[in-house]
Amino acid sequence: MGLFKKIKEALSKKSSTKQEKYVSGLDKSRKNFVDKLAQLQSKYKNSNEEYFDELLQILILSDVGVNTAMHIIDATQAEAAASKITDIHQINEILVDKMFVAYTSDDYLTSEIQFVHDLTVLLIVGVNGVGKTTSIAKLCNRYKKQGKKVLLAAGDTFRAGAIDQLKIWAERVKVDIVTGKENSDPSSVIYDALKKAKAEHYDLLICDTAGRVQTKQHLMDELAKMNRIIFKELQRPADEVLLVIDATTGQNGVLQAKAFFDATAVSGIILTKMDSTSKGGIILAIKDELKIPVKFICFGEKIDDIEEFDLEQYLYGLTKGLEGE
Ligand SMILES: Nc1nc2c(ncn2[C@@H]2O[C@H](COP(=O)(O)OP(=O)(O)O)[C@@H](O)[C@H]2O)c(=O)[nH]1
Ligand SMILES: [Mg+2]
Structure with a gap:
């Protein structure tokens, strides 16, 4: 199972104020992103070069940044090709996995301030x-x-x-x-x-x-x-x-x-x-x-x-x- 599925399964079962804040705070971004992906889904039955180009545009328009977006799309396309996947739903999952990996690739995940000194x-x-x-x-x-x-x-x-x-x-x-x-x-x-x-x-x-x-x-x-x-x-x-x-x-x-x-x-x-x-x-x-x-x-x-x-x-x-x- 991909990371995206795991995250979804884990998070959709439990709710917390933190999660509510993320979900409502990202309302505008989500509407934009998910709507565009849904439009793409209805336009293409199976993936092809044009589809991946449009997917790249969606990421760029979401401010992902050109280099990062290209990197994510390349990785998505490569994995889809390797696994012979052309189904758009499955590609969406690969895409989110690659977004996750793009962020975690070379860093630690802890954000909290560490209190190691007296002050x-x-x-x-x-x-x-x-x-x-x-x-x-x-x-x-x-x-x-x-x-x-x-x-x-x-x-x-x-x-x-x-x-x-x-x-x-x-x-x-x-x-x-x-x-x-x-x-x-x-x-x-x-x-x-x-x-x-x-x-x-x-x-x-x-x-x-x-x-x-x-x-x-x-x-x-x-x-x-x-x-x-x-x-x-x-x-x-x-x-x-x-x-x-x-x-x-x-x-x-x-x-x-x-x-x-x-x-x-x-x-x-x-x-x-x-x-x-x-x-x-x-x-x-x-x-x-x-x-x-x-x-x-x-x-x-x-x-x-x-x-x-x-x-x-x-x-x-x-x-x-x-x-x-
Ligand atoms: N919608 C929204 N407004 C914010 C947020 N953070 C700050 N603001 C608003 O942005 C404006 C500038 O904030 P301020 O803290 O004075 O900025 P500073 O000049 O960098 O100190 C204020 O009107 C804040 O209420 C936020 O997360 N969301
Ligand atoms: Mg200030």
Whole structure:
């Protein structure tokens, strides 16, 4: 039995809030993807070259990314040929298997933050408006619920209102926050927060940053300074540098990410606004083009709308109902 069948069988039997979130959060993407596959199914009885070309287009239009899409289609076509399969339903299954393999090929699957030190430090980066501050609030809430002592650093000192926005979240979630004055040096806020976190034995420090990218040099300088301060205080780099990408920006988001990679060592992606896009394939493009795992996925603006990335739930949410079930 293929992976896809196994996933479907395992997941369709049990339901959980996590699964419900994936299924409803991927509504738009699924409708787009499954509808297009269904159209293709009614157009072709058996597979042929043209069919695979159209299948490739569907993946590309779902933001899977051209290279990844070609890779997945080649693998699907090769397996179908080797097993002498031309039935479209069966090919759909092979396709989802290959999507799974494309993501898992050279990486580990765990997304959860590891708490191996007394204090774990997360640096959250990304351009303006992608959802950094909202994601930070969601993470705070998540780890506070798990019993962690959480501190926030309001490192976005540039955008008017950014500090207040984080303060409001901190009050709502009931976590402590270190702020500086507007336009003060973000690194000094991070420094104060590190001192406090160490002295008062916090488990987790989450640092917000500004999303200014007027010049790449500026971004690099600012992140380098923060990294230096963190290194000096912890004797190691930040435990995670999480880059926030807005799923609705598609391939642009992938390009933006590359600018950040030149500036700092990014360890994972938080993919936001999955609920607002119909192109859910972006996850596969990120993995393939950026070689960095998606650690968290956000399905809305509310505090609970975050889940650790789970490939099986994602593919299930994206393809549920395929084959008219
Ligand atoms: N639909 C949706 N909106 C989101 C999500 N995450 C953030 N937003 C919205 O995106 C906007 C920008 O978010 P913000 O956290 O301020 O972005 P920042 O500039 O990167 O800090 C806000 O209106 C958020 O409510 C999400 O997962 N889904
Ligand atoms: Mg912000």
